[in-house]
Amino acid sequence: KKPYVYITRNIPEEVIAPLKTLAEINVWEGGNKKVPADILKREAAKSIALFTTLDDNINKSLIENSPNLKVIANMAVGYDNIDVSAATKHGVFICNTPGILSDTTADLAFALLMSTARRIVEGNQFIKEGYWKDWGPLLMVGRDIHHKTLGIVGMGRIGEKVAKRAAGFDMQVLYHNRSRKEEVEETLNVTYCTFEELLEKSDFVVNLLPLTEETKNKFDSTAFSKMKNEAIFINVGRGLTVEEDDLLDALNKGEIAGAGLDVFRQEPISNQHPLINLDQVVAVPHIGSASIDTRYAMMRLAVQNIVNVLQGKYPEAYVNKDVTI
Numbered sequence: 001k002k003p004y005v006y007i008t009r010n011i012p013e014e015v016i017a018p019l020k021t022l023a024e025i026n027v028w029e030g031g032n033k034k035v036p037a038d039i040l041k042r043e044a045a046k047s048i049a050l051f052t053t054l055d056d057n058i059n060k061s062l063i064e065n066s067p068n069l070k071v072i073a074n075m076a077v078g079y080d081n082i083d084v085s086a087a088t089k090h091g092v093f094i095c096n097t098p099g100i101l102s103d104t105t106a107d108l109a110f111a112l113l114m115s116t117a118r119r120i121v122e123g124n125q126f127i128k129e130g131y132w133k134d135w136g137p138l139l140m141v142g143r144d145i146h147h148k149t150l151g152i153v154g155m156g157r158i159g160e161k162v163a164k165r166a167a168g169f170d171m172q173v174l175y176h177n178r179s180r181k182e183e184v185e186e187t188l189n190v191t192y193c194t195f196e197e198l199l200e201k202s203d204f205v206v207n208l209l210p211l212t213e214e215t216k217n218k219f220d221s222t223a224f225s226k227m228k229n230e231a232i233f234i235n236v237g238r239g240l241t242v243e244e245d246d247l248l249d250a251l252n253k254g255e256i257a258g259a260g261l262d263v264f265r266q267e268p269i270s271n272q273h274p275l276i277n278l279d280q281v282v283a284v285p286h287i288g289s290a291s292i293d294t295r296y297a298m299m300r301l302a303v304q305n306i307v308n309v310l311q312g313k314y315p316e317a318y319v320n321k322d323v324t325i
């Protein structure tokens, strides 16, 4: 009997193909609607491998209830939706898709930064709703990007790609990270500073933090109050690293000038949420890595991670290095 593999999203046949000869495959048929927790738990209990997405909650009880499970291939670089320590304890590989999405995600960070600073979405609405009657010297004026100071919080692979883009805009780049990266400082001409110093000096603050115990709620009222009133906050990291009520307050009080958001505490965020209704907020639905090429590459890598484990090999990319075959 072939091992059972459960895939929590409807992904293209051609991507699943390499698994076909190795496993019996069951794919959740809900399209983009996520699999309900009870079904996921039931399916996981039968599976040797799971293909998951970042909104599938893989908790301890699911893992403990799945004795055959050997690998969970998350189609994301982040893996805060998975209880990694429980998985490690049970010898389950937790796989992610690092590297291949860094450029695409950096592009999105820059797209959000530019559209917030230059009021692209507002301008688009302005025309579409028929408000454009005359040209004006101060019509839809925004903020410059070039020659400004960019602060990157969380200098991983994506941060480096953001810094590279910023160089083309003649920006000065500051970064804050858990550990200093002297090589990156040299090659990309970026300057390390404390979190507080970065907030005080930056015109654009780009948050790329993963969600951990240390990063949870890191951007709170204290953080926003340190930022310049002209500053724009970009979040392409994780929603729970930001106190959204404090962000809303900071925007309403004019403590900061705008925000470009790809991630939220609660996803999907409601269109009734007050943040979404502010003109100075540009929001997109967690699409950092969402180019056709990159999403296919991520799906293929997640499938390959499963294939490797089914063939008795180590996955291409996994995060819990204590797990062995």
Ligand code: GLV
Residues within 6 Å of the ligand: 054, 075, 076, 077, 078, 079, 101, 288, 289
């Ligand atoms: C997206 O947020 C990812 O972690 O890949």
Ligand code: GLV
Residues within 6 Å of the ligand: 077, 098, 099, 102, 155, 156, 157, 158, 159, 208
């Ligand atoms: C993700 O690739 C990161 O390290 O930022």
